[in-house]
Amino acid sequence: MVFDQMSDYGESNVSSERSESRGNHFMSSWYLYIAKCSDNSLYIGISNNVDKRIVRHNQGDGATWVKQHGAAEIVYRELYQNYLEARHREMQIKKWSRVKKEHLVSGLKP
Numbered sequence: 001m002v003f004d005q006m007s008d009y010g011e012s013n014v015s016s017e018r019s020e021s022r023g024n025h026f027m028s029s030w031y032l033y034i035a036k037c038s039d040n041s042l043y044i045g046i047s048n049n050v051d052k053r054i055v056r057h058n059q060g061d062g063a064t065w066v067k068q069h070g071a072a073e074i075v076y077r078e079l080y081q082n083y084l085e086a087r088h089r090e091m092q093i094k095k096w097s098r099v100k101k102e103h104l105v106s107g108l109k110p
Contacts, residue, residue, distance in 0.1 A: 016109050029084035032093065033077040034105055038070030041099055046086040050077055075080040 033050045035043045035057070043065050047053035054074050057066040066072050080086040093101060101109045 028082065029079050031077050032080065032084045032086050032089045034075055034093075035066070035072035036075045036105075037066060037072045041065075041069045041073075042098065042105075043069070043072055044090055046083070046090050048083075052075055058080070080101065 012087075018105060028048055030046055030048050031050045032044070032046050033053070035054060036095075037043060037044070042071065043057075045053070045063065049075075053062070054072060056062050058071045060067055080089065093104070096110065104110045
């Protein structure tokens with residue numbers, strides 16, 4: 001696992017991301033990301049291309065959460081070897097309190 005808060009990775013678009021999530025997602029790199037919405041709420045997701053995914057979220061093509069809580073910016077990301085590792089981490093973090101999530105984003109021990 002590699003932690004990277006704001007680097008640019010990947011070349012695929014969301015449509016290939018979706019097909020990858022149904023196909024060969026076990027072999028490619030995936031990211032867990034945390035985005036902060038304009039109302040300061042946090043959204044946790046996974047993608048094989050975070051930068052393009054956040055653009056799609058902000059264009060209204062993504063999670064209902066982001067549509068309801070306003071434009072989002074990436075504030076944290078972690079790199080994983082495959083979809084399943086990223087998905088496991090996503091489920092783990094979604095169960096955390098907001099304070100624990102904020103500590104992770106700020107670099108403090110959660």
